[in-house]
Amino acid sequence: MPMTTRTVDFWFEFGSTYSYPAAMRLAPLAKAGSIAVRWRPFMLGPIFSDQGWDTSPFNLYPAKGRNMWRDLERICLALNLPFTRPNPFPQNTLHAARVALIGLAESWGEDYCRAIYCAEFGEGRSVENEETIANVLQDLRQDARAVLQRARSDEIKAQLRAQTEEARKLDIFGSPSFVTADGELFWGNDRLEAALNWAGR
């Protein structure tokens, strides 16, 4: 998809809590505003590492973490989204993200991404686990074994590394982030509407 002015890049990491409601809200809001969205998975770990963090800031700063879980619970309740706090948190989402790259180049990527978020934060399942990913792929009528094998290829690994590098160059420091065609960066589920409004001006 070419980047027209009415396009928003949605940068997301599957381990990110607030990216769950953002991923679930995105498509209908974008459609209503006639905004095209490109889904761009990336890895937050290397970017957090640049900031001196070896885990989620919600674990590093416990008061902030306690507030986030309660806030997310309230947000999901208001959106009528199921919510279960996953354990462990954060999860290693490397494999889930590589599979997303394959799906997003085909037709099932966005459904896959939403299903991964629902499994992780709606049902509290581990998406580190290949079995969870395989279940999601089967529900989407994909050949789970073939997709998971391709996700381990050098090509896909390099693609995810390059995309993470691109996120870093865009000054992205958290997930979800939204970047408009004119380079405006918006961070957070609570900035989704502002990003779409900006793109639609």
Added chain:
Amino acid sequence: MPMTTRTVDFWFEFGSTYSYPAAMRLAPLAKAGSIAVRWRPFMLGPIFSDQGWDTSPFNLYPAKGRNMWRDLERICLALNLPFTRPNPFPQNTLHAARVALIGLAESWGEDYCRAIYCAEFGEGRSVENEETIANVLQDLRQDARAVLQRARSDEIKAQLRAQTEEARKLDIFGSPSFVTADGELFWGNDRLEAALNWAGR
């Protein structure tokens, strides 16, 4: 003012950037929802210090800081609020907060708080500076010299320390924070509406 169920405590630190639009938006929204608000200044420094921070996280994490300044600029533009990035940032707001305690026990506290935020983030002035505080007090027809002298009293110093300790006990970790009568904590300018809705249920 007694804490009824339709009351929200607004916890704020004058050095906090997003507290500026929150302070400016608060009164009309609370009035529309028939919610009483108690303004509770506190010092974020000791709380940040617990988290291992010796300055604002927006300085410690530069990408986050760059995004915040641009985001705040966009927010102020949308609200038609003047915005000037203050230098230095953050500012030492100890004296401004002590004066706020005096004003909030009298009739001019909320106007004073809004005026301090406007001076700092609307005009980019230093509110560390007693002259700025004196100017604000004069505009409010207060005896600046007497108020500033009282702000240095042991009574007011102890009151601000106690209020900061209360914030810490409430698990407050940032500004602005909103706490409802039933103990629900909301953090951030973007959670103001949610806090008022909660209080008005």
